[in-house]
Amino acid sequence: MMKKKILISSFDLAIGGVERSLIGLLNHLDYSKYDVDLMLFKHEGEFLPFLPSGPNLLAEVPQYATFRKSIHQTVKEGYYSIGISRLLARSVSSLHGKMKSIDEPGYLTIQYGWEMSNPFLPKLNKEYDVAIGFLWPHHFIGEKVKAKKRIGWVHTDYSNIYVNKKIESRMWNKVDHIVAVSEECSKTFLNVFPDYKEKTTVIENILSPQMVKEQAKLEVPIEIKKAPGKTMLVTVGRLSHAKGLDQAVRACRELLDDGYDIEWYVVGYGPLEDELKKLINELNLQDRFFLLGKKVNPYPYIKACDIYVQPSRYEGKAVTIREAQILEKPVVITNFPTAKSQARDEFDALITPLTIAGIANGIKRLVDDKDLKENLISNIRKKDYGNMAEVEKLYQLMEA
Numbered sequence: 001m002m003k004k005k006i007l008i009s010s011f012d013l014a015i016g017g018v019e020r021s022l023i024g025l026l027n028h029l030d031y032s033k034y035d036v037d038l039m040l041f042k043h044e045g046e047f048l049p050f051l052p053s054g055p056n057l058l059a060e061v062p063q064y065a066t067f068r069k070s071i072h073q074t075v076k077e078g079y080y081s082i083g084i085s086r087l088l089a090r091s092v093s094s095l096h097g098k099m100k101s102i103d104e105p106g107y108l109t110i111q112y113g114w115e116m117s118n119p120f121l122p123k124l125n126k127e128y129d130v131a132i133g134f135l136w137p138h139h140f141i142g143e144k145v146k147a148k149k150r151i152g153w154v155h156t157d158y159s160n161i162y163v164n165k166k167i168e169s170r171m172w173n174k175v176d177h178i179v180a181v182s183e184e185c186s187k188t189f190l191n192v193f194p195d196y197k198e199k200t201t202v203i204e205n206i207l208s209p210q211m212v213k214e215q216a217k218l219e220v221p222i223e224i225k226k227a228p229g230k231t232m233l234v235t236v237g238r239l240s241h242a243k244g245l246d247q248a249v250r251a252c253r254e255l256l257d258d259g260y261d262i263e264w265y266v267v268g269y270g271p272l273e274d275e276l277k278k279l280i281n282e283l284n285l286q287d288r289f290f291l292l293g294k295k296v297n298p299y300p301y302i303k304a305c306d307i308y309v310q311p312s313r314y315e316g317k318a319v320t321i322r323e324a325q326i327l328e329k330p331v332v333i334t335n336f337p338t339a340k341s342q343a344r345d346e347f348d349a350l351i352t353p354l355t356i357a358g359i360a361n362g363i364k365r366l367v368d369d370k371d372l373k374e375n376l377i378s379n380i381r382k383k384d385y386g387n388m389a390e391v392e393k394l395y396q397l398m399e400a
Contacts, residue, residue: 005035005128005129006035007132007141007147008025008037009040009145011040011041011135014045015268017320018135019047020047020205021205022134023050024207026038028388035056038058041060043060063120066079067113071083071087081117089112089115092112093105093113104161104162111163124144136153138150138171143174150174151177153179154316157315157338159188160188160314169193172193177200179201179397181204182204184340188337188338201393207319209385212323215297216299216300216303217303220300223290230261231306231363232304233252233263234264234266236266236323237267238269239268239269242313243311244313247355251363252288255363260364263290264288264290267292267294267301269294305329307329307363307366307367308332309333311334313336315338315339317341325383329377330349330366330376331348333352334352335353335354348380350372
């Protein structure tokens with residue numbers, strides 16, 4: 001029997017939830033049935049060493065690698081048309097954002113960037129049975145790849161982003177199946193694009209509990225030093241507006257002012273680092289709230305904490321919450337739009353109001369109420385957080 005030819009594309013393998021779930025998927029595909037090519041626009045990222053031997057990593061295509069480079073670097077390397085397109089895209093998206101009073105026009109910048117650079121990007125010569133775009137946007141699989149079937153992933157909560165609907169619809173029209181990573185993620189997407197209901201499916205992020213537990217056991221030097229009576233909090237996530245870490249810093253100050261002996265550790269990096277450092281200094285939290293930066297392996301940090309906290313404003317599906325539960329940690333999460341698809345309140349997590357006081361009060365409850373904390377841990381231990389059945393859903397889409 002001939003193997004089906006599959007292409008999976010993404011940007012790179014830098015540290016992130018999407019990239020971690022891509023590694024999870026690649027680890028669980030059946031390579032006896034599928035011949036899988038992996039197209040990474042840029043061969044970089046801390047997760048590159050975790051790539052399994054199954055997929056064939058295609059050579060880097062310089063024009064696509066520019067999407068992980070600055071405009072200056074792109075022009076310097078001689079890709080003038082792409083550099084000028086991106087510069088124009090930045091101006092147009094900024095203007096569009098101002099006209100619509102959008103705080104974060106980042107998604108618009110990406111949309112216009114692809115739309116305007118498209119004529120200068122090469123096509124892939126090989127033909128595939130299925131082309132999978134694992135990270136939005138999906139212009140590449142839609143326009144630059146010959147494939148009998150195209151599948152595009154949605155990892156984002158569409159109720160919290162602003163996109164140009166015309167450009168977005170044009171892109172989704174070229175995709176045969178749309179995969180959302182949670183029911184809520186699907187719901188918020190279909191609220192904006194109801195016409196795609198028939199071709200939208202939910203496939204959750206593929207995780208390997210065994211891998212998470214094994215990585216958590218590795219002896220790595222970590223900054224968390226437990227002390228009697230002190231509660232250690234950990235958050236893993238990008239230092240961005242979406243992750244709500246500015247509220248976490250203020251909640252930390254509130255907890256200390258109310259007499260709670262805590263230390264809060266954040267594993268991750270991102271654009272708000274300087275802003276958060278400034279806020280930490282302003283609130284005199286230098287010895288209580290710690291930004292630890294990038295960590296290839298965040299699991300020993302999660303394992304070392306007393307409570308895992310996800311203070312996000314919005315999420316598609318937070319892989320880190322599931323990972324904390326795999327490591328049997330009591331979890332406090334904010335009531336972001338997709339929170340209910342992540343956990344059951346007071347069963348396997350505590351879901352708190354999306355405010356500074358809400359975050360602080362949720363943590364207080366878990367520190368003060370030992371029975372509640374033990375119940376959460378007990379319920380987590382009974383649940384199977386592996387989701388290998390999700391791979392079967394993907395097979396069904398590919399075979400349909």
